[in-house]
Amino acid sequence: MSTSPSLTSTTPALNLDKLADKYKHGRNRIMFFDYDGTLTPIRSRPDDAIPSDEMIDHLKKLCEDRDNTLWVISGRDEAFLEHYLGHIPNLGLSAEHGCFIRDPGSPNWVNLAEQIDMVEWKAQVTKVFQQYTDITPGSFIESKKCALTWHYRQADEKLGPANAEECRRQLEKEILPKFDVHVLVGKMNLEVRPSALNKGEIVKNLLSKHSQVDFIFCAGDDQTDEDMFRSLRNAKQVDQDATFSCLVGSNKSETLADYFVSSPADIVNVLSVMNKAAPK
Structure with missing residues (x-):
């Protein structure tokens, strides 16, 4: 066992x-x-x-x-x-x-991931990421075919992580209940992709x-x-x-x-x- x-x-x-x-x-x-x-x-x-x-x-x-x-x-x-x-x-x-x-x-x-619908969740995640890009100088969004990544490596060393934590919480509250996706906390980035x-x-x-x-x-x-x-x-x-x-x-x-x-x-x-x- x-x-x-x-x-x-x-x-x-x-x-x-x-x-x-x-x-x-x-x-x-x-x-x-x-x-x-x-x-x-x-x-x-x-x-x-x-x-x-x-x-x-x-x-x-x-x-x-x-x-x-x-x-x-x-x-x-x-x-x-x-x-x-x-x-x-x-x-x-x-x-x-x-x-x-x-x-x-x-x-x-x-x-x-060919059979997974990417359009709707990516549109809503992009809106959330853009909110935090606007208030976090040096951050940017990377759009991939099956994922979206918000990078803050070049942001202020205090502001970047603080806003990343707020962004993560917002994603888990607004996005995860509606879509079968997962929020990955990487090194100086957040990524959303299909859970499967x-x-x-x-x-x-x-x-x-x-x-x-x-x-x-x-x-x-x-x-x-x-x-x-x-x-x-x-x-x-x-x-x-x-x-x-x-x-x-x-x-x-x-x-x-x-x-x-x-x-x-x-x-x-x-x-x-x-x-x-x-x-x-």
Whole structure:
């Protein structure tokens, strides 16, 4: 009988020696990565968060190994992921927190939210976001196909978070009772998207295609990534001793991840460690 996943408030550091050993002996490995704040540092302007050459090189090498399946599961739209990561052979991509998916080796994106009506809820959420954009200098609205995001990274450090909290409360009061959507509290942003789709559902569906997995690495930095960590804890075909769910950030943050690293630079190092550990 499975137990419900529990939050961990003090998370141990990722053990790189154990990671390398499990990777070396794995023959059916799968890896899931968030993008912003995980593979790349958070930037005040989202468009400035471009991947480093070092990170790209490590991803390419990992994707060349036939025993590996790699996915980047991001809140970014498919155009951004296609532009910066789409050239990497055999890399799977999922955009807008699971609303779109592009399988490894395929040039085509699949819209998993095609049957969901976006028009009415997006119109009403836009009105709410615009109210707070008008009173929060430096903030702006990002419109995606399946989501709306209000960014306040460039706003006043006190006014931005205060107005974000008020905005969240208004959305939960006025929007959530009428539509099957969810408010995501990200790092210096609020996002509204359909409740039925999230990163955890993508991870669960991808794992269901593998009868047995003997190595998993999963990394993310914010609340949207907790859905991935939850799916890994609930997965039956997963060897938990060879599963490395990793929060990027503070080890004091409450999380369902089993380990933590401090920064995206540490994740790039993890990529390097796995490449070096590959059987010769």
